[in-house]
Amino acid sequence: MTAGIAEGRGPMTAGVASLGWAAGDVLVLTRRHLLQVLREPQALFWTMVQPITNVLLFVYVIGGIVALPDGGSYRDYLMAGVFTQTVVFSAASTAIGLAEDLQRGVVDRFRVLPVARSAVLLGRTVADLVRNTALLAVMMGIALLVGWRAPNGIGGVLAGAALIEFFAYAVGWLGVMIGLSVPNAQTATAAGLTWVFPLMFVSSSYVPLASLPGWLQPVAEWNPLTAVVSGARELFGTQAGVAGLGHPSIPLAHPAVTAVAWAVAVIAVSVPAAGRKYARLSRS
Template structure:
């Protein structure tokens, strides 16, 4: 029993060490850090002042309030998907090979990457929410609702990060990881309730959008934020939209349940090669 506890403690320590390494890498690159900070601010301002003044909701609600949950989710999911790029770069540079010869818990290599990305994404989301508040977005659900909505988005982003790990271990280089890790996000974002109410989509496309995991995340976060704008449009009565928060959590768990074992097997094969 004592040995088992000691082993878990050793693995946790390794995860924390590698998480710190990845975060320090970001801090040691001022230009990358600057653009990392600018990106979420730019996203919020562009969507609020460009798209936010164009679209009108069927119920006459504030489109900016409706839009922000989609902007938050898009930015964090895109950033989480970039996990594939970072891991592929580490493989190319031989960093993973060096880790394998160190006395590290094998699981800590992948966990350290995903946990560091979770911390980074949390900082990005906090920046976006602060900027959104400054330009008029509000979370009627209060601080608790805002924190719960952000936690839902972050949990899903963490799940997507494991998809990024799986992709990063499957492609030959970082260039391929860029395409494979980001391209699939576009159709998911636009065939969802992120930017437009579902009734505005063609009839044959609505069921796809309703069962889209990003629709569940965005609708669930709106629900937790207390946003009423467009509520009639995104609460259409279908199972995923009637319970968007639960659906989003189940989607995230399903993604993790599939991607973690696959990523683990791929990493084990690399370790044996």
Template sequence: MTAIESPTRPAVRQETPSGLVWSIRDCWTEASRHLRALPRNPEVLAFSTIQPVMFVLLFAYVFGGSINVPGYDDYNQFLIPGIFAQTVLFGSTFAAVGLAEDLSKGIADRLRSLPMFEPAVLIGRTFADLIRNLITFVVMLAVAFAIGFRFEGTLGEALAATLLLLAFAYAFTWVNALLGVSVGSVEAANSASFTWIFPLTFVSSAFVDPSSMPSWLEPIARNNPFTIATNAVRALYNGRAAGSDLWLALAWAVGITLVFAFLASRKFTSSTR
């Protein structure tokens, strides 16, 4: 409490706050808020990684012997891409909780009172979540390799599969972002995001062939965008033809991203609360 500053002299600001460059820089500044924190809370990263690793091991060893899927001799080759897909989708729920927290702690108000590009709060958050998801994925991939999972196709196909996975998860990060800015509390955000993500990922081809499901459930499972993405990813990792699944999955990812990014940003920046 020493120096007294001149009240009238504004701080030296760099030119106008508008412009694409500033918007991108704001996004990066916001992303770095979360990325810097990532290594400081290793427990968060650890738990978000331990859970999928546990899933890989549980499904592979507990159900692996009793589940048969047509077209796959080794259940692991079928299962593991499904678990990858489910895990990155679970990873997308962090956005809901994180944004709800920003809102309830007044951080969102503080940020919105700054002359910044407001959607940067959401874009930076989703980008940081993408990076976190990538880290989780790498750990999970290592465990999968350790228990015998292999890329049966080319490295290019495996890379394409991985990118599709992350793009799909990114799209759902925006769904969760909308949830996060819409619900009132962190607790609500947490349970709300898991309420739809569980059925979405289980009523799908992630763990079993949908033809084994009851007849009323099967069409739902088959047309679930998550099934489409899982099938495409699975085909690519196994060196098989992904066919229309690949483009459909991509279209879903892009479509969801655009629609929900728009809705979430509009909700976040609205001046009605």
């Protein structure tokens, strides 16, 4: 794969790499990461099992004891949260994969090849975006089998999926920062997952905001995952469970717009920071 990157080129630096060559580098490295996924069927299998188990657990075990304020279907309410959780967890996979490449010296090989510097990080994040898209499609298929419905039709489903994927791509850059900052894959696993759980459970992913303690509701309303999940529900047309707070919420007045703003903010902070970390590695 590395030979394929260098084939047919003369020496060049990342700073003078043409846009076409840089795009080619991104495609080659994206392909490399996707082939890694396909060559590890066991890891791919267990990646699929965990979210499917979550769907079955929440629908058939917990779903019977959760009552929505407006009496809507908890099954429809739940799915946007499960979809979001599934792809947001991929940030940990991004961190682990990058940390493993650093540990094995793979990134060192890329640094000495005539490869656009940005392609090493972009290739990983684009590959994760492709993987998340396939995973989300499978998850939606499972959701349909257990009774989830999107009243807004295929257009609403695609719009909601795009919103979730865009936020997941932004969070993936946080995974890049983590992967470049930790000494090994084990630390990346812990660092990549620790921050996700509080965000997921202090949000509207699994329970209506009105069911949270009063002091915690404003925190949950400003939680970016609440905006993503609520925006996806709005686009899907599954608005059950949004009633009960009794006052308009600034971040939830237009949740899809708020979710996009959060994603843009995360990218604006994490992409330059990840670039600086990688540049420091290249100079070391």
